[in-house]
Amino acid sequence: MGQVTAGRVLERLAVRFREILGDAAVIDDPARLRTYECDGLTYHRAAPGLVVLPESAEHVAAVVRACVAEGVPYVARGSGTGLSGGALPRTDGVLIVTSRMRRILSIDLDDQRAVVEPGVINLDVTKAVRSDGYYYAPDPSSQQICSIGGNVAENSGGAHCLKYGFTANHVLACEVVTPDGEIITLDDGPGYDLLGAFVGAEGTLGITTKITVRLTRSPQAVQTLLAAFHSIEEAGEAVSAIIGAGVVPAAIEMMDALAIEAAESAVACGYPAGAEAVLIVELDGPEPEVAHQFEQVQALCGHAFEQRVAAGDAERALIWKGRKSAFAAVGRISPAYIVQDGVIPRTALPQVLARIDRLSKDSGVRVANVFHAGDGNLHPLVLFDDAEEGAGERAERVSGAIIDLCVEHGGSITGEHGVGVDKSRYMPRMFTDTDLDTMQMVRCAFDPPGLCNPGKIFPTPRLCGEVPRVRKADEPFHRPAPEAPAAEGDLY
Amino acid sequence: MGQVTAGRVLERLAVRFREILGDAAVIDDPARLRTYECDGLTYHRAAPGLVVLPESAEHVAAVVRACVAEGVPYVARGSGTGLSGGALPRTDGVLIVTSRMRRILSIDLDDQRAVVEPGVINLDVTKAVRSDGYYYAPDPSSQQICSIGGNVAENSGGAHCLKYGFTANHVLACEVVTPDGEIITLDDGPGYDLLGAFVGAEGTLGITTKITVRLTRSPQAVQTLLAAFHSIEEAGEAVSAIIGAGVVPAAIEMMDALAIEAAESAVACGYPAGAEAVLIVELDGPEPEVAHQFEQVQALCGHAFEQRVAAGDAERALIWKGRKSAFAAVGRISPAYIVQDGVIPRTALPQVLARIDRLSKDSGVRVANVFHAGDGNLHPLVLFDDAEEGAGERAERVSGAIIDLCVEHGGSITGEHGVGVDKSRYMPRMFTDTDLDTMQMVRCAFDPPGLCNPGKIFPTPRLCGEVPRVRKADEPFHRPAPEAPAAEGDLY
Numbered sequence: 002m003g004q005v006t007a008g009r010v011l012e013r014l015a016v017r018f019r020e021i022l023g024d025a026a027v028i029d030d031p032a033r034l035r036t037y038e039c040d041g042l043t044y045h046r047a048a049p050g051l052v053v054l055p056e057s058a059e060h061v062a063a064v065v066r067a068c069v070a071e072g073v074p075y076v077a078r079g080s081g082t083g084l085s086g087g088a089l090p091r092t093d094g095v096l097i098v099t100s101r102m103r104r105i106l107s108i109d110l111d112d113q114r115a116v117v118e119p120g121v122i123n124l125d126v127t128k129a130v131r132s133d134g135y136y137y138a139p140d141p142s143s144q145q146i147c148s149i150g151g152n153v154a155e156n157s158g159g160a161h162c163l164k165y166g167f168t169a170n171h172v173l174a175c176e177v178v179t180p181d182g183e184i185i186t187l188d189d190g191p192g193y194d195l196l197g198a199f200v201g202a203e204g205t206l207g208i209t210t211k212i213t214v215r216l217t218r219s220p221q222a223v224q225t226l227l228a229a230f231h232s233i234e235e236a237g238e239a240v241s242a243i244i245g246a247g248v249v250p251a252a253i254e255m256m257d258a259l260a261i262e263a264a265e266s267a268v269a270c271g272y273p274a275g276a277e278a279v280l281i282v283e284l285d286g287p288e289p290e291v292a293h294q295f296e297q298v299q300a301l302c303g304h305a306f307e308q309r310v311a312a313g314d315a316e317r318a319l320i321w322k323g324r325k326s327a328f329a330a331v332g333r334i335s336p337a338y339i340v341q342d343g344v345i346p347r348t349a350l351p352q353v354l355a356r357i358d359r360l361s362k363d364s365g366v367r368v369a370n371v372f373h374a375g376d377g378n379l380h381p382l383v384l385f386d387d388a389e390e391g392a393g394e395r396a397e398r399v400s401g402a403i404i405d406l407c408v409e410h411g412g413s414i415t416g417e418h419g420v421g422v423d424k425s426r427y428m429p430r431m432f433t434d435t436d437l438d439t440m441q442m443v444r445c446a447f448d449p450p451g452l453c454n455p456g457k458i459f460p461t462p463r464l465c466g467e468v469p470r471v472r473k474a475d476e477p478f479h480r481p482a483p484e485a486p487a488a489e490g491d492l493y
Numbered sequence: 494m495g496q497v498t499a500g501r502v503l504e505r506l507a508v509r510f511r512e513i514l515g516d517a518a519v520i521d522d523p524a525r526l527r528t529y530e531c532d533g534l535t536y537h538r539a540a541p542g543l544v545v546l547p548e549s550a551e552h553v554a555a556v557v558r559a560c561v562a563e564g565v566p567y568v569a570r571g572s573g574t575g576l577s578g579g580a581l582p583r584t585d586g587v588l589i590v591t592s593r594m595r596r597i598l599s600i601d602l603d604d605q606r607a608v609v610e611p612g613v614i615n616l617d618v619t620k621a622v623r624s625d626g627y628y629y630a631p632d633p634s635s636q637q638i639c640s641i642g643g644n645v646a647e648n649s650g651g652a653h654c655l656k657y658g659f660t661a662n663h664v665l666a667c668e669v670v671t672p673d674g675e676i677i678t679l680d681d682g683p684g685y686d687l688l689g690a691f692v693g694a695e696g697t698l699g700i701t702t703k704i705t706v707r708l709t710r711s712p713q714a715v716q717t718l719l720a721a722f723h724s725i726e727e728a729g730e731a732v733s734a735i736i737g738a739g740v741v742p743a744a745i746e747m748m749d750a751l752a753i754e755a756a757e758s759a760v761a762c763g764y765p766a767g768a769e770a771v772l773i774v775e776l777d778g779p780e781p782e783v784a785h786q787f788e789q790v791q792a793l794c795g796h797a798f799e800q801r802v803a804a805g806d807a808e809r810a811l812i813w814k815g816r817k818s819a820f821a822a823v824g825r826i827s828p829a830y831i832v833q834d835g836v837i838p839r840t841a842l843p844q845v846l847a848r849i850d851r852l853s854k855d856s857g858v859r860v861a862n863v864f865h866a867g868d869g870n871l872h873p874l875v876l877f878d879d880a881e882e883g884a885g886e887r888a889e890r891v892s893g894a895i896i897d898l899c900v901e902h903g904g905s906i907t908g909e910h911g912v913g914v915d916k917s918r919y920m921p922r923m924f925t926d927t928d929l930d931t932m933q934m935v936r937c938a939f940d941p942p943g944l945c946n947p948g949k950i951f952p953t954p955r956l957c958g959e960v961p962r963v964r965k966a967d968e969p970f971h972r973p974a975p976e977a978p979a980a981e982g983d984l985y
Contacts, residue, residue, distance in 0.1 A: 111840045134739075156686075169686070185928050190905045191912045191920065192950055193698075193932045194648075194661070197689025206685075218739045245603075247626075247710045290782030348603045413682045420683045428683065436677050439939075440685045446938035447931075458684055 007093040010071050011050045014095065018053050021063050026101070028052035037096055040083040041143070042340075045422050049076070049090030054101045058176060058184050058210035061097060065208070065453075066182035068095055074452045077208045079120060079151030082143040084340060085421025087155060087203045087457055094452075097208060099150050105129055106211070113216045114173055119150025119209050126214060135216040138165040141417070142325045153209050156201030158417035160252040160324070161283075163375035165217065167417065169200040176211035180448035184210070198443065203419050204454040206447045220285035223251075224295045225317045228280045228305035229273035233257055233358075233370075235304045236278035237351045240374045242301040243282065244347060248294050253375035254281040259334070260327050260369040260382070267330030270323030273307040280305075280374065281324055283317075327371040328382065335367070335384035337393070339400045342418040343407030347377040356406050357381060366399045378416035379407070405430065420458045428460050499585040502563050503542045506587065510545050513555050518593070520544035529588055532575040533635070537914050541568070541582030546593045550668060550676050550702035553589060557700070557945075558674035560587055566944045569700045571612060571643030574635040576832060577913025579647060579695045579949055586944075589700060591642050597621055598703070605708045606665055611642025611701050618706060627708040630657040633909070634817045645701050648693030650909035652744040652816070653775075655867035657709065659909065661692040668703035672940035676702070690935065695911050696946040698939045712777035715743075716787045717809045720772045720797035721765035725749055725850075725862075727796045728770035729843045732866045734793040735774065736839060740786050745867035746773040746816050751826070752861040752874070753815070759822030762815030765799040772797075772866065773816055775809075819863040820874070827859070827876035829885070831892045834910040835899030839869040848898050849873060858891045870908035871899070897922065912950045920952050 011029070018027045028034060029051050038048040050073075055061045068075045074094035081088055090096040102118035105126070109115070110133055115126060123144040126137035140159035141147055147157070152168045153175060165171075174188035175196060187196040199206050230236040233255075240253055256264065258277050264270050272279050282298050284291045302308060311317035331338050345353050354370065357379075361368040369382040381403050385396035404414050404427050414420070414427040428437060437459060445465035447453070455462065503521070510519045520526060521543050530540040542565075547553045560567045566586035573580055582588040594610035597618065601607070602625055607618060615636040618629035632651035633639055639649070644660045645667060657663075666680035667688060679688040691698050722728040725747075732745055748756065750769050756762050764771050774790050776783045794800060803809035823830050837845050846862065849871075853860040861874040873895050877888035896906050896919050906912070906919040920929060929951060937957035939945070947954065 112838045169689075179931065183927050183931075185925070185931050187928075187931075190923060191907045191916070192924070192929070193694055193935055194689045194692070195932060195935065197661075197686045198935075200686070202685050221739070247713070287782050287785060289785045290779050293779055293781045346604045415683045424683070431682060432684070433677070435675050437684070439671065439675075439677050439679075440687060442938040443685055443687065443935055446934040 007050065007073075010073055011093075011095075014067055014071060014073065015051055017067055018051070018064060022053060022055060022060055026054040026056070028054070037078065037081070037090055037098070040078070040081045040086060040088045042084050042086045042421070042423055045086040045089050047090050047092050049096035050092055050094050052096045052098055054098050056101045058178060061178045061208055061210050062182045062184055064095065064097055065178050065180065069180070069182060069450065069452060072450065072452070074455050076454045077150070077154070077204045079148030079154070080122070080143075080146050082147040083151060083155055083421065084342070084418040085155075085415070085423045087419050087421035087454075088151070089422050089457075091455070099148060102150075102210070108216075110135065110216070113218075114213055115216055116211060116213050117149055118211060119148060119153070121149045123147050123149060123152060130216055131219070134219050136219055137214055138171055138217045139168045142328065149212055149214065150209055153200050153212060154202070154204040155417070155419040158373070158378070160254055160321075160373060162417070163253060163373065164249050164251045164285075169197060171215045171217075172196065172200055172212060173215055174213040175199060175209045177207040177209050179207045180453040188213075201419070203421060203457050205444055205457055207453065220251075220287075220291075222288040222291040223283065223285045223317070224291050225311040225320055226280075226282045226295070226298060226302065227272065227309040227311070227320045228282065228302040229276035229307040230278045230280070230305050231275075233278040233354055234351055236280050237354060237374070239280060239302045239304065240350065241348065243298055244375065246297060246301060248284075248297055250282050250298070250375060251285045252281065252283040253373070254324050255279070255370070255372055255374040256324060256327060257370040259367060260331075260371040261323070263330040263334045263369060264323040264327050266333040268322050268326045270319060272323055273309070276307075281320055324371070328380075331369060331382050331384065335386070337385050337387040339383040339385075339396055340418075341379065341381045341383065341400055341403050342415045343379045343381070343404055343412060344416040345377045345379065345407050345410045345412035347375070349410040349412070350374065350377060353379070353406055353410055357403055360399055360402055364395060364399050366396055368399065368403075373416070376416070377412065379403075401427075422457055425458055425460045428458070499542065499565075502565055503585075503587075506559055506563060506565065507543055509559055510543070510556060514545060514547060514552055518546040518548070520546070529570065529573070529582055529590070532570070532573045532578060532580045534576050534578045534913070534915055537578040537581050539582050539584050541588035542584055542586050544588045544590055546590050548593045550670060553670045553700055553702050554674045554676055556587065556589055557670050557672065561672070561674060561942065561944060564942065564944070566947050568946045569642070569646070569696045571640030571646070572614070572635075572638050574633075574639040575643060575647055575913065576834070576910040577647075577695075577907070577915045579911050579913035579946075580643070581914050581949075583947070591640060594642075594702070600708075602627065602708070605710075606705055607708055608703060608705050609641055610703060611640060611645070613641050615639050615641060615644060622708055623711070626711045628711055629706055630663055630709045631660045634820065641704050641706065642701055645692050645704060646694070646696045647909070647911040650865070650870070652746055652813075652865060654909070655745060655865065656741050656743045656777075661689060663707045663709075664688065664692055664704055665707055666705040667691060667701045669699040669701050671699045672945040680705075693911070695913060695949050697936055697949055699945065712743075712779075712783075714780040714783040715775065715777045715809070716783050717803040717812055718772075718774045718787070718790060718794065719764065719801040719803070719812045720774065720794040721768035721799040722770045722772070722797050723767075725770040725846055726843055728772050729846060729866070731772060731794045731796065732842065733840065735790055736867065738789060738793060740776075740789055742774050742790070742867060743777045744773065744775045745865070747771070747862070747864055747866040748816060748819060749862040751859060752819050752823075752863045755822040755826045755861060756815040756819050758825040760814050760818045762811060764815055765801070768799075773812055816863070820872075823861060823874050823876065827878070829877050829879040831875040831877075831888055832910075833871065833873045833875065833892055833895050834907045835871045835873070835896055835904060836908040837869045837871065837899050837902045837904035839867070841902040841904070842866065842869060845871070845898055845902055849895055852891055852894055856887060856891050858888050860891065860895075865908070868908070869904065871895075893919075914949055917950055917952045920950070
């Protein structure tokens, strides 16, 4: 579709949407459209052609049907805090923003569930039930602002997903507007578990309009330890020892010296001076269990040069403040950065950290490490100065090499941020063409014209009109072994 | 396809399969074929047209490709212990039995996982790692004989899934032969979570040939309580009180008087005489937690007229023996029975049990209740004498009415046994046509000719060649409220 034609179609849709949703729910002023041009990953930008602010599932379904009838792509957006460009708009399309769908529809404490609209802020679920002794477990660092609908799209995790699991483990049902504008309910009942496939599909299989979430009992006791180490290896060994002892902490987070420096400069969290690495280990559960296991954890962190135990909620909040602000804080020590989200088997932590360190030294590109150590989910922050010629490309190469390291060690290109537009190019490093094709068959089943959040996840979109894929009889049976990585020196 | 033609095609396939798999791996002798005519649900029977015993993924893929080329349906079977007819063969098709794929391929204790072939027996995984302090958590009552591949197909649960979850929570990856004979790997990495949709798809989306399972640390301590009550209401209230107190036992099982009678007559488990209901409550975890919570549980079972604490593994095994043998034991007190597998919100337990009791009294059909009380998964055993005219139909009506009760209370038609051939007719009681159609779109994406375990799950198979479904603009947005149940007296 030419740009002029696309513009006319969008104008026509704007008129239609004003009739259905009301004037105030449709945005087509270019200046206002620009405020939606990116999500939390700001180096992918595209202003939407049109923005709508629906207030109900019926609104969303009407918008989707109109888009499909006109052949116009559409993208859903919650609070826009995603870190993979999953909500990157289309300039020739419609952005469906759920910020007016913020009602908590019902709370059922007896059956430990709540029904919420997709625009509801993550932390607001917890706030609504905290005084009754419950909370909503998934806690991304952005939980004060991110939406439950966005969490569903990205299958968001958080510091405590080591013990409590990801969003998928806490969503019991979703009402979904499918890519042909029907409203269905997905739950974990009989038949196919399409709820599981929908959660984490990054908005490519439809738009959720109502979510039933599980409420978790607030633990009787919580204990938080901040342990400071002279080397990152010692911290890594402490993580292995804790997990190896059969303890399942609510969270084990690690930060290296550069990440600590950034956090200190931003929020003055007062971590022990001279630490090359800190661990935050949190235990929760029944009082006697926590007391017993906390003693074990402290013994297993015996190589720490300092251990601080949070004396109460205020001290615990201060310990977490450094960790949760780490990403944003990196802005204090570097003009620009790339954040990665690789996963490795926990047992590979020491080797991979050493390799990242060598990559950083060899290339002269600084890498700050902040991560969910307990489940091997790394968040290396690759720092660069975007005013310096070629610095972005160098950082990009280091970032890609880190992803290769993760895949090489049997890990994954993303732990909790999703693939989005940003990591689709890495998908072939993990999946064969056949694997990817199988996923796209499902996408085509839901969305034959391919209008629902196109351009995300898959490196090469499949045309759904194709005849069933050709079977390759001589195809390897297993995912190919990763190629030997290039000698690291070759990368620069 | 006429019967004669089907017979010729199967003969041709038998020749081909003997070439590929060897003579001993192909069964076409009618007497031997009959041994495969049903699974654990013996009132659906159909002898397969041909049986093959593959030894590798390549074998399975070759069989599937040949079936697809000839347009012949095929069904996979593990140990045949399923309770919904999910592995019911096709007389015009091929049964792929995985009993020769029984190797445990690797065990990785550091990363707490094992890779096994689909024919591996559930309990054999635990046996292989028990001395190292690990076990495989899902424990269906048939765990001494059922296969991991079958567990994957049915997303099997077990007594301990209250705390530890179902098979889906313990499977990290599956190698799968797709319905067009390709071999792919599904895991919970980036992209769509098709692993979640595959687990529990009852063999309709492909056949798993290699499974990576999670190994769980053996708990430090286990405590088991047998509590006997004078009424089933008191037992139900104890369950609510335990869960309400925030305790998450490894298992809470309930048996009523008729189930106890059956178990006593079969295995002499020696439960307290005069009990109208018994609860088995098991706690596991770190020693101090278990000790503390066990005191709580005993106090919350204060209305029990007798409480027995298992003094060790032998006594624990005896307590469990009665429960685990309950289904088979019912054969001692009734010539025939139907086992249901409905789910209700735990909070509805007392009302639903009272309604089942009334149904039983009004109809004169005996119902024995054995169930996973902690997660509201009922297993009513509807007893009848198949020699008595009309008794089967009466039992069937009571059984259907129980399912209606479950749906009416916001529950499900199956908790862990699957839909199979047996419960497909109940699917419309839970799902709208649009919901079912969405599931079938996915099936069509995987299996356009519909040859992979056809006739299971869906009440009315969709023809995959159809143009995309017609959107019904006036369709209700939500699952319709269940219709008011017929007055129970009307049923008989």
